[in-house]
Amino acid sequence: MKLNERSLAFYATCDAPVDNAGFLYKKGGRHAAYHRRWFVLRGNMLFYFEDPASREPVGVIILEGCTVELVEAAEEFAFAVRFAGARARTYVLAAESQAAMEGWVKALSRASFDYLRLVVRELEQQLAAMRAGDCPHPPRRPRALPPKENGCAVWSAEPPAASPAPSPAGASAAGSQPGAAPPPLPPRRRASAPNGPLRAGSFAQLHELYGQEVRALRSQWLRSRAQP
Amino acid sequence: MRYNEKELQALSRQPAELAAELGMRGPKKGSVLKRRLVKLVVNFLFYFRTDEAEPVGALLLERCRVTQEEPSGFSISFLEDPERKYHFACCSEEQCQEWMGALRRASYEFMRRSLIFYRNEIQKMTGKDPLEQFGISEEARFKLGGLKA
Numbered sequence: 001m002k003l004n005e006r007s008l009a010f011y012a013t014c015d016a017p018v019d020n021a022g023f024l025y026k027k028g029g030r031h032a033a034y035h036r037r038w039f040v041l042r043g044n045m046l047f048y049f050e051d052p053a054s055r056e057p058v059g060v061i062i063l064e065g066c067t068v069e070l071v072e073a074a075e076e077f078a079f080a081v082r083f084a085g086a087r088a089r090t091y092v093l094a095a096e097s098q099a100a101m102e103g104w105v106k107a108l109s110r111a112s113f114d115y116l117r118l119v120v121r122e123l124e125q126q127l128a129a130m131r132a133g134d135c136p137h138p139p140r141r142p143r144a145l146p147p148k149e150n151g152c153a154v155w156s157a158e159p160p161a162a163s164p165a166p167s168p169a170g171a172s173a174a175g176s177q178p179g180a181a182p183p184p185l186p187p188r189r190r191a192s193a194p195n196g197p198l199r200a201g202s203f204a205q206l207h208e209l210y211g212q213e214v215r216a217l218r219s220q221w222l223r224s225r226a227q228p
Numbered sequence: 229m230r231y232n233e234k235e236l237q238a239l240s241r242q243p244a245e246l247a248a249e250l251g252m253r254g255p256k257k258g259s260v261l262k263r264r265l266v267k268l269v270v271n272f273l274f275y276f277r278t279d280e281a282e283p284v285g286a287l288l289l290e291r292c293r294v295t296q297e298e299p300s301g302f303s304i305s306f307l308e309d310p311e312r313k314y315h316f317a318c319c320s321e322e323q324c325q326e327w328m329g330a331l332r333r334a335s336y337e338f339m340r341r342s343l344i345f346y347r348n349e350i351q352k353m354t355g356k357d358p359l360e361q362f363g364i365s366e367e368a369r370f371k372l373g374g375l376k377a
Contacts, residue, residue, distance in 0.1 A: 001285055001286060002285030003236070003288070004286075005229050006308070007287075007288060007290070007292070008288055010306070016337060017368075019369045043336035043337065044270070056229070058229070060230070062239070064270055083232070083234075083235050084238075085238055088234060088235070088238075110367075112270075113271055113336055117339060119359075119362060119364070120339055120342050120343050123343065123346035123347065124346060126358060127349055127353075203341070203346065207332070207338075208332070211332070
């Protein structure tokens with residue numbers, strides 16, 4: 001499969017917020033030795049470098065659909081990133097301290113895009129409910145998150161709550177399990193508040209709104225430059 | 229760069245946010261438009277030959293720019309090389325807008341910014357941090373100061 005590896009390498013080394021970084025030992029294969037590598041977690045990508053000064057990663061572990069577990073290993077402070085499916089690889093990693101190991105297990109088990117999306121949708125709904133004037137506090141406990149500390153929101157976990165209006169429904173199913181009927185969403189208030197568009201809706205809507213303005217201004221500017 | 233290809237293939241089989249048959253043209257000079265099944269799953273855009281189960285390729289959608297290309301098409305380029313564009317042809321303006329919107333929202337970084345935004349809004353309204361109930365309120369990755377382009 002082709003992959004935009006150059007862009008991946010830039011993402012690995014850019015200024016974007018790093019979610020965790022540090023040295024870990026990585027087991028080469030089932031009977032192979034451990035290699036000490038510099039690991040950088042960014043989003044749902046776990047990059048590993050020869051050392052912190054390397055310009056390009058040796059490799060990356062894409063973290064969707066994994067679980068993170070403690071393991072019994074000859075190496076101290078070991079843990080595993082495990083994927084489901086036949087012949088799926090399990091990455092055995094070892095930290096250099098108990099604290100580092102715990103930090104990594106926590107960070108990796110919440111690193112997936114799916115997990116983040118669940119949280120965002122939950123917050124989106126809470127905010128929508130508050131604006132509709134239901135109550136000042138979140139209306140219900142979060143239902144869709146994994147109960148375990150070191151569990152991972154794999155896509156086969158409980159279905160996320162339905163997403164409100166701004167996300168367009170795709171040609172095929174949205175990323176949730178069939179069979180779960182999401183609760184009806186509270187009605188959205190119209191954007192008539194004095195602070196203007198800020199009360200209008202979701203982050204995505206605002207982003208799109210301001211983005212359109214920026215693009216319109218930019219085309220205007222480009223056109224004015226084209227005419228000497 | 230090594231990557232866990234099996235897991236990426238498995239990901240390409242997951243339910244998509246958006247999927248459609250589109251015309252696609254690669255960034256290399258002289259490449260031709262081909263029909264591809266294009267599928268958006270989390271922050272990856274997979275593209276398949278229309279009769280195959282395994283994807284031809286995948287694009288990680290971080291630090292990318294989605295631009296409208298006339299008529300009813302769009303392109304994806306990446307910040308480090310904005311002239312290198314992947315072109316897509318849609319069957320209507322409506323489909324084009326739908327895809328552009330979805331792709332702009334598809335990155336992990338966008339999702340992170342959304343989370344910080346909602347967290348801030350809810351905190352302003354209630355005085356409480358909504359991330360506390362998830363046990364993730366201390367994570368540096370969701371701090372307001374962590375917002376960068």
